[in-house]
Amino acid sequence: MPHPGSTRRTLAAILGANALPVVGVLALDWTVSTVLALYWLETGVLVARGGVEGLFAGRPPATEAGGWAPFEDLADKRGGVVLYDALGPLYPRNVPVAVGALWLVLLVWPLGGVGLSVVGPDRLLAPGSAPTVAVALAGIVVSNAVGLAAAVRRGRYDDRPVHAAIPQGRIVGLVALILAAGAFANPPETATVAGTSLVFGVVVAVKLCLDVGAFLAARGSVPVLSRLAARTQESAPEEPAHVPTGDPAARVRTDRTAVRLRAVGLGIVSAVLPPSGLVAFGGAFLTWAFHGTLAAVALALAVLAVAVLVRVVEQDVLFGHLEYRIYDEGVLAYDRLLDAPQWFVPTHDIADTRTSDGLLGHRFGYDTGVLRLQRRDGGDARLVFLDDADRVLATVDR
Template sequence: MRNRLISVSTIVFGAFGVIIVNLIPLIGIAAGEWNLRAILLIYWIEAVTTVLIAATKSLFAEQGSPGLQAKMEPLHELRAKRGGFQLFHGWPPIYPRNIPFALTILGFWISVGAPPSVLYLWFGHPEFIFSVDILLSIGALVGMQVFEFMTEYIGENEYTDVSAQAIVQTPAQFSAVVLSVGILSTAGDSVTGGGLVFVIVIMKTIISVRRFYAEHAETSILAGLPDFIHQLISRVFEMSRSDEDEIEPQPEVTLPDAEVNARVSTDRRAVLLGSIWTIIFGLFNRFGVGSLVVPAVAVIIGDPLLIGVAMIIPLAVFGAQVLSFYLRYGTIEYQRRGDSIVAYDTVLDAPQWIAPVHTAEFEVKNAVSDRLLDTGTLDITAEKIDRDIQFGPVSNIETAVETLDLPVSQTDRPDRDLAVMGAATALALSFLVVPIGMYFSEKVAPLTAIGFTIAVGPFLFIPVGLLIHAGLSRI
């Protein structure tokens, strides 16, 4: 009973603190020193802080996130990764499987919240007054979130009961508030008036209190309260840390009870080379295409400095794809344990998958990287494994098969076929004749050529990429 009362009092006083901090802007409004632009500045900084902290929280979330039918998250392939690594002593581990959710949170703000904010700041010519009370309000709103993250989420081990998928929803409400304030502020204070500012602050306060209850309060804490109060709070503030459909047990693999009889490591050169094709095909999604839009617009504008800054986005996407692919295959050691083959991550110190040797099916993969480096890879199909797994790439596939005693009799790839290579090259060039010729034609303006490339380029990359891949696979 005492623990329950302490929990209830903690939640009540915590919610009271959230209310006080969020109502601070009303003091500035009452004093006549604040307007919608000042509110926008304060809420924008708080929203950015919320996004960054939510992304950081998702990395530490210990519970698993249920699988989604559509693989919409960036680097969604990392969701199959098992284990984590400790970044700071005394802190919980960071789980690579949560990185796609952290990137989703950041991508949501960059694609939805940031562009209107930048346009408003660029074209609206806002005049902000950095007074002491505004700085104190910003410090209070940001400091409250940082304090909660350090003392409660990390200090009180709240990360053990939440999944990354549940945390993704947090920034959406604040982004909506910031965007609404920004849109309203463009109308000018003379039109909107102080009354509308008051309404916005109250709505923002309600959203903050609602989020506080959803993140901190559990149904069991208020079980002793009268039923009508319990039902009212549960309905208004959604008294649950996260929905059941957003959490599943921590996804870990149990090692077989057998000693390691043999080990084979991957060929890291082949892993890095093989990542190129994954990167190319990974660009054909909304995040990949979106990363190319800003550089394309910068090229049309023609500002060299803007082009250089804009190229940071696709380079960051490219680097993330390389690291993701390397983390999937480059740190793996294949172990023979009894009648099983185990893919063990030596960096995360955790098994990734386990396949039965005698019942699994092994098939040689005709990878381009293996063709160029004379390495080898096997595709593995086994029951009770609901995802694609592979063995390799390894430096010498025959030696690896013999070392691990795998039931593979044929390790040769298809023979070189010059006819396929020639046909694929000729067809690829036929697709590229028109767009390349536009840049050398005096009758076509440079902006027209660039616009045509932006509009048609993504559709040409698919057949050209497939043809190049087909030709290299028979080199």
């Protein structure tokens, strides 16, 4: 149960933040479209906060991220890594859904700004309002950063999935408000002061209702709102993987150098394929058109470097810390970074075994291979990036 004092402080902060546009219009010569521009910027901050906050959710995602989601292979990873003791573990399995939310910022959110600039005539920012809007935006960023740290530190999402941290209803409501009100922003000279004031009052009131409603739903203060919010927050707890007792007969670790070499190749490929490829080529073309060839090449190389770095981190989390423990009872894959068992195949369930060269094989001087354990139900488990797959096979056969 949240402390009453904490609830009052949060509500006071919400009221104060929503009073800021009123102050801007009355004292700083903001227009309605200036307020909408600030709300649009706040929407991007909310999505980014939800994506980061969701990484710390303790339960598996309530729904799959979808085949298009970046880093979808991480969805099957078990366990979490503690980056800072006060914040608790960060779970790689939440990355696909969280990054999917951030893609909304990178791909869809800018379209909202374009739409606002179209439906809201000429002046998105009133003359001279840019510094005060920047100060307001800085306050929004700081407020959300403090809220994020507090939510994670207090374990608000320890028993909830990643979707609970992403305020989808509030974000959709904000975007709808922005686009709907944009048609009335900066009205023509013939518009009355009363009409413009009415539009502004409705916009501020609806925004306040969205913020207070999201807060009350999260706290469970209003049962109807809480039930609506909970529909996307239900998920079953993660089933534990079986771990045999006693010491294993052998422990085999993956070759991290081979993992990184593969990651570099994947990064180069992903940098030229959509959606990264669209950003790289589109951005390079526009940069070339306005700033010349050197700037365009620099941008393309920057996108390539980021794509490679991201893939190196992803592949290292996936495979770089795996340790295959071979027992008489079966084979266990254990992740030393996440300190969690990943999967277990009992000996009696292994119908067939075979080895093959890995993606690198002998091409780069790394004799890494793959050991495939064919299960009786038709599925299989793979031991990857092995220095000597035949030796591991012999150990399993014994």
